[in-house]
Amino acid sequence: MNAMAPLSLSATDLMLAALLLVINGIASLALGLQVHRPLAIAALRMAAQLLLVGLLLRWILEYRLAWMTALAVVLMIAAAAREVAARPRQSLRGWSGLGISTAVVSAASLLTVALALATAIRPQPWYDPRYAIPLMGIVLGSVLNSASIALDAFLTGASAARNVIDTRLALGATRHTALRPQLMAAIRSGLLPVINQMSAAGIITLPGIMTGQVLAGMDALEAAKYQIFLMFILAGASGLAAYGCAALAAWRITDGRHRLRLDRLRT
Amino acid sequence: MTTSPVPAAPFDPADLTDPTPPPRLQVEGLCSAVVAPVGFCLGAGTCLAISGPSGAGKTRLLRLIADLDEGQGTVLLDGVPRDSYPAPQWRTRVVYQSAESAWWLPNVIQHVEPALRDQAVMLASRLALGADRLAADITQLSTGERQRAALVRSLLMRPAVLMLDEPSSALDADNVERMEEVLLEQMRGGLSLLLVTHSREQQARIAHGCVTVNKRGGT
Numbered sequence: 001m002n003a004m005a006p007l008s009l010s011a012t013d014l015m016l017a018a019l020l021l022v023i024n025g026i027a028s029l030a031l032g033l034q035v036h037r038p039l040a041i042a043a044l045r046m047a048a049q050l051l052l053v054g055l056l057l058r059w060i061l062e063y064r065l066a067w068m069t070a071l072a073v074v075l076m077i078a079a080a081a082r083e084v085a086a087r088p089r090q091s092l093r094g095w096s097g098l099g100i101s102t103a104v105v106s107a108a109s110l111l112t113v114a115l116a117l118a119t120a121i122r123p124q125p126w127y128d129p130r131y132a133i134p135l136m137g138i139v140l141g142s143v144l145n146s147a148s149i150a151l152d153a154f155l156t157g158a159s160a161a162r163n164v165i166d167t168r169l170a171l172g173a174t175r176h177t178a179l180r181p182q183l184m185a186a187i188r189s190g191l192l193p194v195i196n197q198m199s200a201a202g203i204i205t206l207p208g209i210m211t212g213q214v215l216a217g218m219d220a221l222e223a224a225k226y227q228i229f230l231m232f233i234l235a236g237a238s239g240l241a242a243y244g245c246a247a248l249a250a251w252r253i254t255d256g257r258h259r260l261r262l263d264r265l266r267t
Numbered sequence: 268m269t270t271s272p273v274p275a276a277p278f279d280p281a282d283l284t285d286p287t288p289p290p291r292l293q294v295e296g297l298c299s300a301v302v303a304p305v306g307f308c309l310g311a312g313t314c315l316a317i318s319g320p321s322g323a324g325k326t327r328l329l330r331l332i333a334d335l336d337e338g339q340g341t342v343l344l345d346g347v348p349r350d351s352y353p354a355p356q357w358r359t360r361v362v363y364q365s366a367e368s369a370w371w372l373p374n375v376i377q378h379v380e381p382a383l384r385d386q387a388v389m390l391a392s393r394l395a396l397g398a399d400r401l402a403a404d405i406t407q408l409s410t411g412e413r414q415r416a417a418l419v420r421s422l423l424m425r426p427a428v429l430m431l432d433e434p435s436s437a438l439d440a441d442n443v444e445r446m447e448e449v450l451l452e453q454m455r456g457g458l459s460l461l462l463v464t465h466s467r468e469q470q471a472r473i474a475h476g477c478v479t480v481n482k483r484g485g486t
Contacts, residue, residue: 163367164370166335166365166369167365167368168369169355170333170335170362170363170364170365171358171362171421172356172358172362172424173355174355255337258354258355259335259336259354
């Protein structure tokens with residue numbers, strides 16, 4: 001097994017790759033697609049964000065302090081929770097949307113990352129930022145997708161089915177029974193990305209972590225095992241996030257007397 | 268011959284209570300942000316019509332009684348406060364049927380418990396709704412057929428109080444007559460009815476009284 005040194009990219013390498021984006025921009029202008037501006041903004045934003053994170057991570061990894069790792073994790077969770085609350089087309093009034101997303105994102109990501117750190121990875125110390133932060137990052141990406149899709153699907157579905165839910169409640173159904181179809185549909189929607197990701201892994205796509213590890217010199221089979229492990233963690237986190245978001249939203253848009261409270265949605 | 272005095276019966280506190288049974292449904296000061304306070308009593312086997320101009324809150328009042336909307340005030344069923352019932356149980360005793368009842372399964376008959384399906388077919392036939400219509404796709408039913416089917420679904424729950432919101436708005440004269448016949452028969456069996464209708468003739472035919480609803484802050 002040959003352990004290779006990681007490839008170092010120069011600014012010229014990055015500029016060459018950016019040329020592809022420029023081609024996209026020119027095509028957008030030529031065809032009147034109107035996407036050149038958002039494409040440029042997104043690319044600049046992505047580059048700035050990643051470089052900033054790279055610098056920050058370099059600093060955190062150098063010191064390996066528990067409080068620094070914790071602070072980074074908290075900031076990552078807060079950003080993901082904000083994104084989950086902001087994405088749905090229908091959102092909850094007041095702080096409840098952010099409250100639900102914070103609770104779900106924290107629980108789903110911390111539980112699964114803790115499980116991964118405590119079982120398969122077991123770094124020394126356990127909070128070693130070299131493992132904890134990248135793992136949290138990849139789990140949060142999946143949780144963010146599942147939670148926001150599930151929340152959006154649930155709130156949109158419940159609003160659209162208002163008359164059906166109301167009729168079922170009027171005929172004596174509990175809120176759990178009346179909202180079950182919307183809840184199930186939302187959880188299914190929230191799990192679809194990770195199901196697709198797992199189905200396509202290795203055949204249609206080579207997942208990011210595996211690719212990164214192979215590029216960094218790891219044996220391909222070992223990299224595949226890491227990827228499988230990660231996919232299981234991601235599936236678990238996504239399931240928790242989708243279920244948590246939909247269930248808490250269902251609790252929020254009803255009350256203790258089993259009434260549908262769509263007045264708690266922002267119009 | 269002398270008769271010995273009849274020994275006095277032991278004291279029973281129940282003797283001091285009013286022997287008159289409580290009304291089937293009693294509403295006191297029920298109101299919301301939209302509906303001005305309303306109070307009335309509805310006896311067993313009787314019907315009250317709910318009247319008021321459009322937008323006054325007639326539907327809101329029925330929803331408040333069914334506890335589907337939040338409000339203030341007291342509602343009692345046979346003297347028992349609404350809050351002492353779990354809400355789903357309350358709504359099986361005091362059933363609210365909206366003007367446009369919804370359906371979530373492919374046909375009407377699937378909304379009825381298997382044990383009650385024969386009864387549903389019999390009841391529906393009295394409303395000129397054949398078994399084939401109960402088994403037909405919901406989207407194939409006319410508005411009037413869906414209204415009659417919704418009445419069948421509500422009556423099969425055997426509620427103590429049925430609250431109907433414009434139940435005959437899409438029915439022709441013959442079907443209105445059939446529906447009223449069924450309702451009057453159910454009332455003779457003890458069903459109490461709250462009826463929102465814009466038809467004064469229907470009020471006169473079925474209702475024993477009328478409750479006027481006013482919009483809160485309205486004139």
